[in-house]
Amino acid sequence: MSIEKQIVYPDTSIRAVMAAIDQAPTKLCILVDSEGKLARTVVDGDLRRALLAGISLDDPASKLPSQDVVSCPAETAQDTLVNTFSANPSINAVVLTDESNFPVGLIPRGEVLPGILLSPPHMGESESAYVRKAFDDNWIAPAGPNLNAFEEALKSASGRSHTLALSSGTAALHLALRVLGVGAGHPVYVSDLTFAATVQPILYQNARPVLIDSEPRSWNISPAALERRLKMDAALGCLPKALIVVHLYGQSADMGAILTLTERYGVPVIEDAAESLGASYGNRPSGAHGLLSAYSFNGNKIITTSGGGALVSDRADLIERARMLSTQGRDPAEHYQHSHIAYNYRMSNVLAGIGLGQLELLQDRVSRRREIFEVYRAGLKDIPGISFQGEVADSQGNRWLTVVSFDPNLISRHPYQLLRELRSKGIESRPAWKPMHMQPICEKCSFEPHSRDDVVSSRLFLQSLCLPSGSTLGDDQQQHIIACVRDFTRG
Numbered sequence: 001m002s003i004e005k006q007i008v009y010p011d012t013s014i015r016a017v018m019a020a021i022d023q024a025p026t027k028l029c030i031l032v033d034s035e036g037k038l039a040r041t042v043v044d045g046d047l048r049r050a051l052l053a054g055i056s057l058d059d060p061a062s063k064l065p066s067q068d069v070v071s072c073p074a075e076t077a078q079d080t081l082v083n084t085f086s087a088n089p090s091i092n093a094v095v096l097t098d099e100s101n102f103p104v105g106l107i108p109r110g111e112v113l114p115g116i117l118l119s120p121p122h123m124g125e126s127e128s129a130y131v132r133k134a135f136d137d138n139w140i141a142p143a144g145p146n147l148n149a150f151e152e153a154l155k156s157a158s159g160r161s162h163t164l165a166l167s168s169g170t171a172a173l174h175l176a177l178r179v180l181g182v183g184a185g186h187p188v189y190v191s192d193l194t195f196a197a198t199v200q201p202i203l204y205q206n207a208r209p210v211l212i213d214s215e216p217r218s219w220n221i222s223p224a225a226l227e228r229r230l231k232m233d234a235a236l237g238c239l240p241k242a243l244i245v246v247h248l249y250g251q252s253a254d255m256g257a258i259l260t261l262t263e264r265y266g267v268p269v270i271e272d273a274a275e276s277l278g279a280s281y282g283n284r285p286s287g288a289h290g291l292l293s294a295y296s297f298n299g300n301k302i303i304t305t306s307g308g309g310a311l312v313s314d315r316a317d318l319i320e321r322a323r324m325l326s327t328q329g330r331d332p333a334e335h336y337q338h339s340h341i342a343y344n345y346r347m348s349n350v351l352a353g354i355g356l357g358q359l360e361l362l363q364d365r366v367s368r369r370r371e372i373f374e375v376y377r378a379g380l381k382d383i384p385g386i387s388f389q390g391e392v393a394d395s396q397g398n399r400w401l402t403v404v405s406f407d408p409n410l411i412s413r414h415p416y417q418l419l420r421e422l423r424s425k426g427i428e429s430r431p432a433w434k435p436m437h438m439q440p441i442c443e444k445c446s447f448e449p450h451s452r453d454d455v456v457s458s459r460l461f462l463q464s465l466c467l468p469s470g471s472t473l474g475d476d477q478q479q480h481i482i483a484c485v486r487d488f489t490r491g
């Protein structure tokens with residue numbers, strides 16, 4: 001990479017340095033001395049601190065305080081560069097110099113080290129052995145011993161007596177709607193603040209999503225909004241065919257309050273527990289409370305099969321019907337006869353092998369993610385205006401993702417500015433899910449707010465950011481992220 005445009009001189013004004021940093025792909029400038037030798041690097045934060053210390057925009061760059069700079073000789077080996085970045089978690093680039101200390105190149109962190117990802121897969125020791133077994137036995141099919149063993153193991157993880165492993169969480173939700181007879185025009189209540197996969201299957205069925213707002217504590221479906229809507233629709237004679245309740249970012253919704261309401265009105269409950277495997281509510285696993293529940297084993301979830309999902313229930317008849325629909329709906333006859341429109345939704349025996357190894361680690365992964373959440377909270381809780389998703393009484397979340405909220409009355413900068421700052425340092429963060437009532441696919445959907453004058457989901461969306469939460473996150477990496485967030489809130 002040519003570094004010419006990133007080099008600034010002692011007499012370059014702070015204003016021009018600022019513009020150069022802004023133009024630079026690595027958001028950094030190299031300040032040289034009067035002989036052209038490396039003096040220091042300058043990032044946005046350095047300028048901000050200098051301005052606060054009284055340096056003005058028209059002052060020359062030579063007024064910046066001197067600073068240790070991390071540099072390496074131009075022909076440094078890759079593994080030495082890796083070690084240099086690891087030993088200096090706060091730098092996002094290393095300057096390369098020649099033997100006279102003239103800067104000749106710049107290596108961004110992302111070119112050497114994989115960035116810090118939001119929620120990467122975390123494999124254990126035994127997954128590949130189960131996969132190997134599938135190869136050795138030539139069970140490369142959507143059936144086989146790994147698949148049967150995985151469904152068995154899922155029974156205890158989910159607290160359910162019947163389980164069906166599928167190709168995705170979305171497929172599981174789709175089958176749940178099918179076995180409950182949801183069809184064209186039927187209203188289906190659903191959490192408004194969620195990933196689109198919760199709502200898509202309702203649309204596959206040409207059914208009608210009715211979007212229910214969040215409550216501010218757990219960010220999950222608001223019992224107040226649910227009750228108001230049920231009362232209204234009962235009076236109009238248009239109660240929903242089902243309610244899909246999401247356990248957002250791994251924290252359980254208030255299932256006690258929700259089930260009291262749905263039982264009163266006779267509405268079946270599907271839990272979208274895609275994000276909450278390993279969490280609990282009232283001493284039972286999250287996903288053990290409604291009529292049917294869906295899990296996801298997508299690559300970013302707390303455990304993964306690369307892609308996959310499951311539908312679970314205590315009702316044998318519903319799971320058997322879903323099993324039939326997941327395998328093209330063949331009638332029980334020798335000849336190929338089909339009376340139902342059905343799908344090819346089964347999980348592969350190869351991927352179930354990954355799932356078997358991953359399930360053994362579920363409790364470890366939950367503990368680690370909860371620990372990561374506690375470290376973020378401890379590291380940020382003194383900052384006025386920062387808050388986190390809460391847990392409802394009698395529940396324990398898996399803290400799949402730590403999501404931090406910034407109160408705009410107390411923190412003037414927008415979370416997306418933090419997202420961009422983190423990105424420039426090779427750290428992935430993501431906005432919170434965009435609520436369904438703000439989505440083009442739900443343009444015509446009805447929406448029930450938490451209270452008449454308060455919409456919670458859109459506020460959470462606009463104020464929140466998901467931080468790296470994977471169980472592989474290193475302690476020093478996390479401290480670095482915390483320092484970035486603290487720095488951001490001061491800016």
Ligand SMILES: *Cc1c(COP(=O)(O)O)cnc(C)c1O
Pocket residue numbers: 167168169170171194195197198246272274275295296297298307308309
């Ligand atoms: C991931 C996810 C799904 C979908 O799962 P896939 O396995 O990716 O199809 C559904 N709902 C929520 C809330 C999710 O986060």
